[in-house]
Amino acid sequence: MTEEPHGDAHHNTVSGQSRVGSLVQAGRIDTVHVHGPASDEPPPPRQLRPEVPNFVDRKGEQQRFERCVRDRRGDGDRPLVVVLSGLSGVGKTTLGFRLARRFAKDVDRAGGRCGVLYVDLAPLRRDGVVEPYDALDELLRSLGVDPEWLGSTEEARLRQFWRHTAAAPFVVVADNVRYAGEIEPLLPSCPGSVVIVASHGPLYDLEDADAVELPLAPLPLEHAVELLTKAVGRAGAARLGEEPEAVRELAALCEGLPAALRVVAARLRGARRRLVAHVAEEFRTQLREEGVPLVEAVWTVMYLELSEPARRCYELLGTVGSSLPLEAVGAAVAPGEAAADGATDAIVEELEGLGLVEVRDGRLVMHALVREHAARRARDADRAAVARSARERLVRWYLRQAQRADLVAAGKRLSVSTPEPAVAGTAEPALSEAATAYGWLETERHALRRCLRIAYDDRLDAQAWALCEPLWTHHLNHPRHRETSEAFRIGLAAARRAENLAARVRMACQLARLLWEQGEYDEAERELDTAVAAAGLLSDTDDDRKLAASALEFRGRLNAERGRWAAALPDYEAARAVHERIENRYGVMLQNYQLGKALTALGRTARALDLLETAHAQARDLARDRMTGRTALALGRVLELRRQENGRARELYGVALASARRRNAPADQLGALDALARIAAEGGDASAAAEYREAAARIRTRRGETGEG
Known part of the structure; x- marks a missing residue:
């Protein structure tokens, strides 16, 4: 059985990142009333870090940046690319945000509105490579594009990004860039924009007349001393003034790296009664003993x-x-x-x-x-x-x-993992509401994937595949196919290594869906054939039977995705039979729905009508809001195709729209609005049809739909 991704909680909210041009309000659906925005379009996002305290030097780089912006203002068809290169800790990202802030303020003073976006490529790197698909994912989400409307291909996401950055200038601050090819997908389409790149070394393969290299050398000793003096605070500065030579030596040990200087300043603040010369001697001793680079001694002294x-x-x-x-x-x-x-x-x-x-x-x-x-x-x-x-x-x-968040966000569902017990005396985040739970999974997604990799490398196999289950719930609400596919490949490998049959079936089924959603149908088919065969070896418990039925349904859905509707029918029917034997009412309802859709596609509308009537009644009886809406939409379509009871079809589409609105599900809203527009047009009500289409267009615009397919 494939579980509902969002549970049955009723939601009728608009998130703070949504761009709301209109809201559709309707009870009984005769017409849809579209209300205009109460205020102007919100300003573009500004992902700016606070200024670091005690910033010093870099005047030459700032002046050169301003000259480049000034000299090309109004000229050129591409954004200006500025590459800040240098060692780790030299202050590239700090300067990048400082330049972004100044540029945005200049645009504001000129009467414009400038957005600022930040993307760090380090956590997106897989085997040393960042796919544009993943970098665009981060940028588009920052621009307010709903996850379900993200383009399914790199080209589609590029089009979305260009459309969202065409009307006004943007600054994109890109951190941890290694290659020039990683920059091209990050260029906003407004030619007055700027892309500020932080890279460890020069990007020699960057061939663009609108690109400027700004290499950052370590701070000169004079400025290193200045930063160290400022960072220790007023009281500490007076103390440093009594040992100028020791301060200069200490600053020199930091090799002009602001990150090291700030740590040394913290060390001095915490050792108020010690001479600066004694602190410097600690670093020198460490250097002699370990023979490490000078700055390494700073961290080692602290560590010890x-x-x-x-x-x-x-x-x-x-x-x-x-x-x-x-x-x-x-x-x-x-x-x-x-x-x-x-x-x-x-x-x-x-x-x-x-x-x-x-x-x-x-x-x-x-x-x-x-x-x-x-x-x-x-x-x-x-x-x-x-x-x-x-x-x-x-x-x-x-x-x-993650398991706590999964339970709150998606409710109880089919699972093959054992709940991890709480550790006495440890603090846990508050995860009592679905929105909070989904938010936690999104915030911690990189950490969860790192933990999955650590679990596999440390042979914690049960924990590895168990982490995949909440990652699945997160994916359904915040789809990132490549990230999630990688996670499930690891989970499947862990299940195989541990010879856990149930986990193998579950991981393979979910990986297969991720594959077919990326167009990898043949590989998905191989995984599902293996999963169905493995499911035949499971025990005779209700949970194992349910898992076997789920594998059959997944294979049926793959055939449906490929347009092989007739091939999907036997698997849906076999899955339904299993759910009937174990008296799983939700599973029976879901297979009736899947069978009804498949038969509709095959033109067997009489049988489809009976199945969808049954599925819709079952969904209502089970109080499953999402499936009540979806069965209503599918049932209304069959009534339309049979050209009977158009009034009832319109009512069913109204039920589907009301359900989608309660759940704040824009994709389902669009299906209902498109259906209502179609049936209104066929009935000769051009005004109502236009209003439905306008409401649907507003959702597509504000949600960032690509228009693919």
């Missing part, structure tokens, strides 16, 4: 001073990712300690006090340069077992929260 729990957290950030929610810290690195005793707070304060992390929006965030050092420490032989133990606790904590 950490308590054991803080050290575990530091290593974990290096292994899992540069950002963790605070609730995860205690679960992963302070096991057995009650949340109330302040263990997590002590860890955070220790790391933050030394400048190794920042706390942003309830998360620990680590600079990429520091993370590289933390990852190396986690790989040390004498720390490997400690790091692995912390990774396992983190995986289990994330699995527990």
